[in-house]
Amino acid sequence: MSGAAVGGAFADARLLGTDPTAIQGLAPQPRGERSPFEAPQRVPALNIVSLTPLEQLHGTITPSDLHFERHHAGIPQIDPERHRLLLHGMVERPIVFTVEDLKRFPAVTRTCFIECSGNLNVKANENSTPQMLCGLTSQSEWTGVSLRTLLREVGVKPGATWCLAEGSDAAVMARSIPMEKLLDDAMVAYAQNGEALRPAQGYPLRLLLPGWEGNTNVKWLRRLELSDAPFMTREETSKYTDPLKGGVARQFSVVMDARSVITTPTYPKQLEPGWSEIRGIAWSGRGKIVAVEVSTDGGKTWDRASLQGPILPKAHTRFGLPWKWDGKPTELASRAIDDTGYVQPTKEQLIHARGPGNQLYHLNPVMHWIVESDGRVLYKAEPWA
Amino acid sequence: MSGAAVGGAFADARLLGTDPTAIQGLAPQPRGERSPFEAPQRVPALNIVSLTPLEQLHGTITPSDLHFERHHAGIPQIDPERHRLLLHGMVERPIVFTVEDLKRFPAVTRTCFIECSGNLNVKANENSTPQMLCGLTSQSEWTGVSLRTLLREVGVKPGATWCLAEGSDAAVMARSIPMEKLLDDAMVAYAQNGEALRPAQGYPLRLLLPGWEGNTNVKWLRRLELSDAPFMTREETSKYTDPLKGGVARQFSVVMDARSVITTPTYPKQLEPGWSEIRGIAWSGRGKIVAVEVSTDGGKTWDRASLQGPILPKAHTRFGLPWKWDGKPTELASRAIDDTGYVQPTKEQLIHARGPGNQLYHLNPVMHWIVESDGRVLYKAEPWA
Numbered sequence: 001m002s003g004a005a006v007g008g009a010f011a012d013a014r015l016l017g018t019d020p021t022a023i024q025g026l027a028p029q030p031r032g033e034r035s036p037f038e039a040p041q042r043v044p045a046l047n048i049v050s051l052t053p054l055e056q057l058h059g060t061i062t063p064s065d066l067h068f069e070r071h072h073a074g075i076p077q078i079d080p081e082r083h084r085l086l087l088h089g090m091v092e093r094p095i096v097f098t099v100e101d102l103k104r105f106p107a108v109t110r111t112c113f114i115e116c117s118g119n120l121n122v123k124a125n126e127n128s129t130p131q132m133l134c135g136l137t138s139q140s141e142w143t144g145v146s147l148r149t150l151l152r153e154v155g156v157k158p159g160a161t162w163c164l165a166e167g168s169d170a171a172v173m174a175r176s177i178p179m180e181k182l183l184d185d186a187m188v189a190y191a192q193n194g195e196a197l198r199p200a201q202g203y204p205l206r207l208l209l210p211g212w213e214g215n216t217n218v219k220w221l222r223r224l225e226l227s228d229a230p231f232m233t234r235e236e237t238s239k240y241t242d243p244l245k246g247g248v249a250r251q252f253s254v255v256m257d258a259r260s261v262i263t264t265p266t267y268p269k270q271l272e273p274g275w276s277e278i279r280g281i282a283w284s285g286r287g288k289i290v291a292v293e294v295s296t297d298g299g300k301t302w303d304r305a306s307l308q309g310p311i312l313p314k315a316h317t318r319f320g321l322p323w324k325w326d327g328k329p330t331e332l333a334s335r336a337i338d339d340t341g342y343v344q345p346t347k348e349q350l351i352h353a354r355g356p357g358n359q360l361y362h363l364n365p366v367m368h369w370i371v372e373s374d375g376r377v378l379y380k381a382e383p384w385a
Numbered sequence: 386m387s388g389a390a391v392g393g394a395f396a397d398a399r400l401l402g403t404d405p406t407a408i409q410g411l412a413p414q415p416r417g418e419r420s421p422f423e424a425p426q427r428v429p430a431l432n433i434v435s436l437t438p439l440e441q442l443h444g445t446i447t448p449s450d451l452h453f454e455r456h457h458a459g460i461p462q463i464d465p466e467r468h469r470l471l472l473h474g475m476v477e478r479p480i481v482f483t484v485e486d487l488k489r490f491p492a493v494t495r496t497c498f499i500e501c502s503g504n505l506n507v508k509a510n511e512n513s514t515p516q517m518l519c520g521l522t523s524q525s526e527w528t529g530v531s532l533r534t535l536l537r538e539v540g541v542k543p544g545a546t547w548c549l550a551e552g553s554d555a556a557v558m559a560r561s562i563p564m565e566k567l568l569d570d571a572m573v574a575y576a577q578n579g580e581a582l583r584p585a586q587g588y589p590l591r592l593l594l595p596g597w598e599g600n601t602n603v604k605w606l607r608r609l610e611l612s613d614a615p616f617m618t619r620e621e622t623s624k625y626t627d628p629l630k631g632g633v634a635r636q637f638s639v640v641m642d643a644r645s646v647i648t649t650p651t652y653p654k655q656l657e658p659g660w661s662e663i664r665g666i667a668w669s670g671r672g673k674i675v676a677v678e679v680s681t682d683g684g685k686t687w688d689r690a691s692l693q694g695p696i697l698p699k700a701h702t703r704f705g706l707p708w709k710w711d712g713k714p715t716e717l718a719s720r721a722i723d724d725t726g727y728v729q730p731t732k733e734q735l736i737h738a739r740g741p742g743n744q745l746y747h748l749n750p751v752m753h754w755i756v757e758s759d760g761r762v763l764y765k766a767e768p769w770a
Binding site: 198 | 408419442449450460490
């Protein structure tokens with residue numbers, strides 16, 4: 001958090017280095033900018049993603065401008081007055097909604113995470129940060145209209161069991177969603193953390209499927225088509241399937257399993273002997289986190305961390321464990337347990353279940369951090385194989 | 386939300402007015418800016434405040450750059466590495482904490498509102514918006530260290546019943562806080578909505594007293610001094626007291642009473658006949674909101690709005706009531722009820738209790754909105770007397 005360049009409206013030489021009580025402060029502004037001493041940033045990569053700086057964040061909300069992004073053909077610029085959402089297919093009354101139409105319906109709000117299913121850098125090294133390792137998860141308070149409300153409006157025909165959700169980006173990103181999920185807790189979201197969605201998160205409309213892999217939460221949503229079968233789009237056939245042992249692959253593996261990540265102390269933190277708190281976030285696409293266990297001896301023993309309430313289902317949950325470091329080398333790790341009884345697996349368990357090879361999606365191993373005697377904290381990077 | 390100027394990185398003529406699926410979108414960036422079609426702003430006033438655009442917001446979180454501000458001598462610029470918090474007075478071991486020291490303690494997170502006790506524009510007119518009427522309330526997810534933890538660290542001497550909280554702005558803003566509140570739910574906050582506090586909200590440290598009037602949540606906090614009596618600072622003697630009937634005044638009226646405000650439809654919204662949702666926020670400094678009642682006939686009858694969960698204590702709570710407008714003139718109003726049984730009063734009830742005259746602080750009357758037959762929605766502005 002330190003070391004940021006000093007700039008912007010605050011970079012007034014008269015104010016720097018003086019007693020702040022000795023000089024009139026700055027005037028109010030239409031928007032309140034960050035302190036010049038704070039410069040959290042996402043890291044863009046491969047021209048298709050940017051990663052959230054998890055180790056610089058507190059609490060559970062990700063500031064909207066730091067929410068991770070992933071797109072398949074860049075961020076479209078959409079005029080909300082021209083944008084339309086078509087709800088059609090196996091329905092009684094196909095309807096084209098404007099954004100303003102959707103805002104007339106009863107609004108629903110919920111806080112949940114969205115995580116990309118490709119959220120593990122398997123080529124990490126000891127100097128990898130949580131941001132670079134698994135910064136493709138973020139959390140917002142989302143507001144929109146429930147899919148149940150919209151489906152009641154159009155009338156679902158008997159036999160409709162699937163729905164195509166299609167975006168209006170240049171990739172025309174599309175996924176097949178079972179009706180069961182739409183009727184459970186899906187929403188068409190138009191707001192994020194109190195205001196309109198950011199363009200990188202789907203402005204003006206996105207599908208929100210709490211707990212499901214990021215790309216099913218289709219951004220720039222323009223069309224929902226009900227059908228009696230999945231549509232077998234590119235993103236559920238050639239991509240976003242999980243290779244298993246024996247040359248087969250798992251398809252429609254859409255729920256994000258429980259996971260945890262320590263956010264402090266992690267690289268590049270310099271640890272000092274004595275008390276501090278080991279902190280991090282845990283989440284599960286299946287429900288609530290019921291426990292996070294932290295090891296400070298490389299996995300030999302585990303302590304229960306405290307969880308910060310309110311604990312919401314399908315949401316980043318903060319955990320913390322006070323720890324007195326004695327200055328000796330050791331190894332930290334965390335594992336999450338959700339309310340289905342699922343325990344976050346080790347890397348070895350994942351490889352045993354899936355087989356070695358080109359692991360791409362849904363990797364949620366317990367991660368280890370090495371504490372050196374000089375206080376450096378390094379990611380325990382081992383080849384994925 | 387419409388009508389915003391188009392500018393910034395998105396203002397590329399190639400992209401405007403085209404089919405967004407026909408052109409590669411924009412690349413990922415370190416920070417995700419707003420859509421050029423959205424331009425929510427605070428309104429600065431009198432060089433001492435800026436007001437949150439309540440009618441443009443959704444859900445319960447106020448984006449950090451739109452959180453209201455109020456300061457008594459401008460916003461100081463503070464280098465976090467030089468900043469210190471002194472905890473002294475009637476303690477066993479006075480301690481000077483750095484910001485980094487505070488981050489080593491177990492962190493606590495909670496979502497709550499902060500409202501200025503002067504949050505009512507008594508000179509409003511029919512074209513006043515919720516922002517201009519009562520935009521001095523905002524909500525964040527705050528993270529910091531519990532006062533209980535810090536007081537255990539310094540050791541409270543017997544007889545210590547009050548504490549001076551002092552800011553390091555040029556006003557050296559100071560308030561006396563009873564120990565009871567510090568031991569209940571106070572924190573020294575260093576983060577807001579996931580990241581460092583904004584300078585206008587007290588960077589790098591502020592006192593957070595959930596449910597208490599804004600100025601007691603001392604910003605740019607530098608000193609906490611324990612004592613056996615209140616300190617009788619300027620902000621609790623000549624200011625921030627409530628004149629009552631008979632020439633007396635109420636002092637230390639620090640808890641914010643229950644209140645609600647409709648955020649849509651309100652001026653300048655143009656209402657159209659048919660179904661829409663009357664929405665707003667309600668809150669209480671004493672606990673949870675248990676009900677919000679909405680009248681669509683000027684107060685003759687009241688319907689229970691639905692409340693959006695999770696309902697948190699001392700927090701903005703969203704309410705909504707689906708309503709079919711028949712196109713005839715009418716009048717809207719809302720009133721909040723909290724879990725102490727307190728019912729938001731009418732203006733007449735407030736004047737009866739306080740007496741007429743210079744009402745300044747802690748005004749939370751039921752507010753009325755007039756719906757004209759042409760769909761205009763106007764604030765029912767009546768002189769405060």
